Amino acid sequence: MSSKAQRQPVAITFLVIGVLAIWMILAAFPFLWTLWGSFKVEGDFFSKANWANALTGKLTVSETGARVTGDGYYGAWVQEKFWLAAWNSVIVCFFVVTISLTLGTLGGYALARSTYRYAFWFLLSALIFRAMPPITLVSGYLPVFFQWNLWGHTATTIIVLVAINQPFTLWMLHSFFKNIPAELDESAMVDGCTRFQAFRNVIIPVMWPGVITTGLFSFLLAYNDFAVTTMLLSRENQTMIPKVASFLGTTQTKGNVMFAVSAVVSVTAPLFLMVLFFQRQIVGGLTAGAVKG
C-alpha cells in the first residue's frame, strides 16, 4: 500500500488490531491450551474445582510429584500401542501420496494439453466426484469388499484413498500444467521425443513446485481421513485418526482421557511442522485454483 494509505485514522488501527488479536486467540489458543494440558493429569485438565488448575497443575504435583507428567503419552504410545497406528499412518500416507501423484501428473498433463471437448467433460465429472461425501462411497464398497475378502487390508484402503484423492489432484495439477507453456513440450517433440518422453524429461523437471504442493494436499487427505480408514481397516491396521476415535469409546470410560489428549497432540505435531515448513506452498496451492482459473 502507498504511504497515503498508511496514514489511517487511529480508530481503524485499533479495529484492525482488535480483529487480529481476537482471531489469533481463536486460532492458536486451543492448540496451546491442549498442548500444555496434555502434560497434566486428568483432574487438572478437566478441573471441577478451578479452571486455573490446568495451568498450575495443582493435582499433577500432588499425584506425580512434578509439575509436568508424560503419563498420558506413555499410556497412549506404549500401553495402547499408538506407535503401531502411527506406523500404519506413515505407510498409508507414503503410498497414497506417491500413487496419487503418479496418476495425477499423467492425467493432469493430458487434461491441460488436450483441446478437445471430452477433456472438459472429464474435468467436470471429476468435480462431481469431488463433491461425493466419502462415506456414501464407503457404503458402496463394503458389500463388495466383504464378498471378495478385500476388507481390512492396508492396500485396499490405500487404493480407495488414491481414488478419492484423484479428482482434487487432477484439478490442481491440471491448473499447474496450464501455466507451463505448451511450446516447451512441442519443441521437444519436434526434436524427436515421443509424447511420454517429452512429459518425462522436459515437463516433469520444471513441474516440481506444483508436484510438491499437490503432494502436500494428498498427504493431508490421507492423514486426516476418518470416514474411510475407520470403516475399511481392521483393528491392527488402523491409522492414527481412527485410533484416536477408538480411545473415545473405550478408554474414556476407564478414566484415561489423557491418553486421547496426548494422542491428539501427537497427531497435531506433524501437521504443525508441515505448515511451518511449507506455508508458502500451501498458500500457493489453496489459491492456485481460485485466483488463476
Add this chain to the structure above:
Amino acid sequence: MKHKSFFWFVLPSALAMLLFIFFPIVSVLVQSVYVDHEQVIKTVETCDLFGCKESTTVDQNATAALRAEHPLGQFAGFKTYTDRNHLAIDEFGENWTRSNSWRDFGAQMLNLPFYKAISFTLVFTFVVTPLVIVLGFVVAVAVNSAVKAIRGPLIFFSLLPMMITPLVGALILFWMVDARGVVGAALQYLAGDPDLSVKASTPLMWIMLMVYGVWHSTPFAFIVYYAGLQSVNQDTLEAARVDGANRWLQIRHVIIPHLLPLTTFIALMQLMDNFRVFEPIVSFSAEAHATSLSWAIFNDLGGETRQLSSAAATSVLTIIGVAILLSPVLVRTWREFDRK
C-alpha cells in the same frame, strides 16, 4: 494432443475413479432397492405317543444357500426409502393430519432419523457457509493492513484450524467447552448457571457444532481472499482515493467487486464440504442432539449389525442432495464453456 496419447495418459486415473467412485455409486443405487433375506423357516412335524405336533425352526442351511445364491438380498423396490428410517412417508402423513400447529409438526418430524439428520445438515451448511465467507473476508482485510513483518506468523497461525484433522480439531474444542474445561467454566460464569452444560442442551450443541464449522473453515476463505487482495489493482484504488472515496467506499466499490469471483469459488467449496459434515458429530458425541446425513450412513454401517441397505438408501438420498446443491454451478460452468 492426439486422442490415443490422451487415452493412455488419463487411463490410470480414469480407471481409479471409475472403479472406486463411479461403481460404488452404482453399487449403492442397486443395494438400496434390495433388503436382506428373511430367514428360511421350515415346519417340522414331530410325532410321539401323544400325537403329532408342528413346530417351526430356522433352516440354517437353506438360509445360507439362499444368501449365497442371491448375495444382494431380495428385491424390495423403494420400500427402504419409504420406511421410518428414511423418508417415512406414513409417519409424515400421520404427523401432518394429527399435529395441530407448525411447531408441533416440526417437533414430531425431528423425531424421525432422516428428517433430524437432513435438517441439521441443511442448517449447518447454510449458516456456516455465509459466516465463513464474511469472517474470512474480515480477517483477510485485517491481515492485509498489518505490517509486512508480522504477516508471516499471522498467516501461519491462521492456517492451523484448517490444516488440523477435523476429528482432532473438533475434539480439542470439545474438551475446552466441557463443563470442566476452560471455555465451559467461562460460559457457566457468564451465564451465572453452574450447571450449564453444552452436552446436555440441544440448541447449545447445534451452536457449538456450527462454531466449530466456522472456526475450521474460516482460514480457507481467509487465504483465498488474502491472495485476491494482493492482486487488487492499485491504480484503481488510488483513483478512487483521489476522487475522495473513504476507506469503506474503497472496499465497497473496488475491493469487493474484485473479490466476487473468488466468493463463488469459496461458496462452492464450502457448500460441498459443509454438506458432508460428519467428524465433529463423532467428536462431540452429539448424536443425541444433532445428526447429519453422513453420520446416519456411518451409524448404519458401523456396529454389530451392518445395515447395508439402509445405509445405501441414505447414501442415495445424500447424493441427490449433493446433486441439487451443485446443479446451479454445473449449469453455469456448462454455459460458460459453451460460449467459448
